[in-house]
Ligand SMILES: Nc1nc2c(c(=O)[nH]1)N[C@H]1C(S)=C(S)[C@@H](COP(=O)(O)OP(=O)(O)OC[C@H]3O[C@@H](n4cnc5c(=O)[nH]c(N)nc54)[C@H](O)[C@@H]3O)O[C@H]1N2
Ligand SMILES: Nc1nc2c(c(=O)[nH]1)N[C@H]1C(S)=C(S)[C@@H](COP(=O)(O)OP(=O)(O)OC[C@H]3O[C@@H](n4cnc5c(=O)[nH]c(N)nc54)[C@H](O)[C@@H]3O)O[C@H]1N2
């Protein structure tokens with residue numbers, strides 16, 4: 001921590017060099033998409049082993065890994081000690097990563113369906129050539145595009161590497177002039193993103209993983225880190241072990257492995273978290289325990305639309321309430337305090353079931369300025385009918401107590417997927433966004449994007465209106481209002497909520513009329529609904545880039561070739577784009593050439609260079625968004641519209657490889673590239689207010705060593721948000737809350753991890769965790785099969801009272817990794833009205849023995 005930024009970079013470089021010399025690090029083949037040949041670096045006696053640097057393809061922790069291959073096959077994956085995010089740590093999914101590529105049934109040939117009636121069941125697909133498959137996909141896409149642009153859609157992912165996501169967004173937005181593109185991150189980080197934008201006007205966490213090493217108190221607000229962020233959880237427990245004064249408060253609706261090691265568990269009724277957070281804020285204000293200087297120097301106060309109901313059906317977004325949910329008005333601190341006043345500890349106890357004394361204890365923790373407090377949260381907060389509001393409520397407490405943007409003292413929204421930040425959010429694959437936080441609805445943002453994409457001025461005005469968000473996209477699909485869907489890096493037929501809506505009920509299979517193209521590495525339930533399946537190169541079978549939860553961008557190098565005819569997703573995209581855009585012009589020039597000609601040769605059907613060279617070229621264009629100085633026209637718009645695009649500066653491509661990942665902003669100072677660990681504050685490895693910062697943003701009002709120069713008026717907003725109940729409340733017919741989520745061994749829909757024998761054996765079945773008292777009442781015991789039924793659909797599952805989670809009476813838990821269980825047939829598709837992120841955590845259900 002004592003290091004200056006400059007020294008830090010130098011020291012890192014030295015460490016890297018010596019590690020390489022010692023042969024413990026990957027080769028840094030500065031060119032090639034070719035795996036580096038081991039030679040001198042191969043361990044003795046192991047022959048032709050190659051080592052490459054990578055990042056785990058599973059969770060948002062973004063652990064660095066070293067990949068070893070021999071004879072074209074991966075032989076080992078181990079933690080990368082040089083990666084600043086994990087420093088060599090991995091979890092069990094990381095250890096078995098290599099096996100993820102070698103399931104028996106990898107897709108190695110394009111597949112085509114001739115008879116639509118076979119959709120939804122296994123089989124019905126036949127092998128095809130790439131030309132046949134691509135021609136078919138492109139002709140259907142072009143046909144739909146020419147007929148009615150509102151009837152086509154792309155569903156993407158926070159697992160899609162950065163340059164692939166960037167090109168997909170560019171094709172969809174600039175090539176097709178369509179905003180009907182959205183990622184699975186809508187199901188995941190959308191509430192966090194809207195929270196960030198509303199409060200700070202910038203989508204980014206201010207802190208980094210090193211906050212965990214510095215905090216004195218941890219507060220998890222609906223995050224099961226032990227199962228879902230194991231590497232960070234190890235860091236949390238290491239911090240606890242290092243200092244017995246460190247405390248962990250776990251706020252949760254059911255006991256998890258994370259609760260097991262917490263010092264205190266505050267078990268609350270689903271959705272009551274807002275009442276607890278407001279009671280804490282109220283207690284701090286009422287008792288004069290907030291940070292008056294911070295409030296006066298840095299904050300503004302607001303309130304928004306209330307009683308916003310629930311987005312049960314499509315009509316909601318267009319309704320008067322739906323249209324008003326984003327509105328906020330300024331209020332004074334005193335008005336804010338008055339709004340909070342009804343949230344007494346006793347009222348919060350009544351709503352949440354958490355004893356008032358426990359809530360007071362937590363409030364006192366936030367009041368105690370001698371200790372640093374780190375809040376962490378994930379899907380319990382985001383997948384919430386008031387998910388955006390709950391994000392606000394956590395920031396409110398941290399802002400009131402001046403605990404934000406300070407090492408170890410912050411509010412950290414954890415990211416789920418390996419590149420939900422890097423791709424979905426940063427390159428903008430959402431229906432309302434453009435790259436680098438820009439929005440389709442903002443005119444200067446469109447002008448700026450046009451400048452970088454070499455489009456005529458005004459070209460993107462055709463997409464000024466956002467397209468379908470994910471839930472809307474699939475609701476439209478289920479109604480027959482989508483004719484063409486392409487999905488990649490996701491398994492929507494398992495992961496979406498309320499699957500019954502489009503997969504049908506009971507024995508009746510749903511009919512999906514749309515033409516569906518799925519790019520995949522394994523057969524899944526989604527490929528069963530596909531008309532064409534495109535076999536993809538997986539993980540290190542090509543080069544890629546991920547951006548993890550602490551703003552760290554890292555590259556995974558290509559280590560082996562893909563099997564059979566499987567190809568890079570980016571190649572598929574180029575081949576479809578070239579066919580669809582054939583004969584089209586942008587500003588009098590060939591459309592494909594304008595968009596992709598620099599790195600793809602359509603005649604040859606090949607990239608103009610190796611994976612490395614192509615990735616670097618695309619990165620350089622993308623990097624211009626955050627380095628306007630690289631483009632004169634963009635620089636002028638940045639200046640005149642005051643966009644401050646350089647605040648998220650990215651470095652040249654190869655530095656990410658040389659440094660095993662770098663956290664943005666990476667700023668160039670005197671020819672050196674400096675990564676940033678902490679945002680908006682002064683100090684080593686923080687983005688600070690050095691001469692360059694002052695030159696750019698003006699002399700900072702940096703009272704207390706922080707400056708929120710990205711926020712409106714340089715003041716983040718404390719927004720009062722009331723507690724409003726969950727969309728559904730248990731009743732006689734549906735007496736239980738069903739909470740769904742994850743367990744350590746499996747990744748999401750299980751399509752990869754269930755093909756890894758060790759992980760499959762460790763957790764072979766998705767069980768329904770039920771409280772023993774509820775079991776008695778229902779007359780069921782461990783191992784019994786039950787039918788779980790909601791207003792939406794039903795599924796059958798096995799009961800357990802000894803599972804990973806221990807729910808209180810009235811709540812049951814199921815993971816969603818098992819397609820034979822398909823819990824999402826049951827889960828509601830009600831979403832947070834602001835973020836449009838569905839609430840997977842509180843569907844009311846009935847349970848009966850079968
Ligand atoms: N092993 C494994 N790890 C993963 C993944 C995986 O598939 N497998 N996926 C990754 C992804 S994409 C994500 S998004 C993350 C998710 O990571 P998490 O959000 O940590 O995990 P979940 O199991 O989805 O959510 C469980 C939590 O939801 C909380 N919860 C339930 N209802 C409420 C409520 O009303 N309010 C609040 N505040 N909390 C509530 C529970 O208390 C519990 O702590 O995991 C990532 N890591
Ligand atoms: N019940 C319930 N449902 C949920 C959630 C919940 O908490 N509860 N959480 C939601 C959340 S937060 C998330 S993030 C989503 C995740 O949901 P999805 O993203 O739909 O699920 P994944 O299983 O991650 O799907 C990724 C797919 O990509 C494939 N794949 C792997 N590598 C490649 C590649 O290189 N190219 C291509 N083309 N494909 C590849 C894998 O085989 C896998 O099938 O689930 C959501 N669904």
Ligand code: SF4
Pocket residue numbers: 056057058059060061062063086089090091092093094095229230231232
């Ligand atoms: S799954 Fe997450 S914690 Fe485990 S190795 Fe991969 S990135 Fe790290």
Ligand SMILES: [Mo]
Pocket residue numbers: 187188189416417
């Ligand atoms: Mo997620």
